[in-house]
Amino acid sequence: GINKLGGGLSAEALTDKDKADIVTAAKIGVDYLAVSFPRCGEDLNYARRLARDAGCDAKIVAKVERAEAVCDQDAMDDVILASDVVMV
Numbered sequence: 001g002i003n004k005l006g007g008g009l010s011a012e013a014l015t016d017k018d019k020a021d022i023v024t025a026a027k028i029g030v031d032y033l034a035v036s037f038p039r040c041g042e043d044l045n046y047a048r049r050l051a052r053d054a055g056c057d058a059k060i061v062a063k064v065e066r067a068e069a070v071c072d073q074d075a076m077d078d079v080i081l082a083s084d085v086v087m088v
Contacts, residue, residue, distance in 0.1 A: 041081060
């Protein structure tokens with residue numbers, strides 16, 4: 001992922017490289033996939049769908065690194081509920 005001092009990053013949670021890496025991860029049978037900078041649960045659900053479509057049943061780790069995910073209780077709850085593991 002990319003980080004910018006002061007936040008405000010508008011990049012998507014999953015880059016094209018991340019999407020390709022999910023396919024590779026499925027091929028090698030990883031147990032966990034970490035999603036950097038999720039803003040909401042849908043970012044994690046999208047990663048999970050991509051993984052499942054690639055034949056991967058890996059657990060999804062939310063790497064919480066965005067202020068928007070922790071400043072809003074509903075957003076944080078959404079991230080927690082959509083993930084299998086949370087890393088702050």
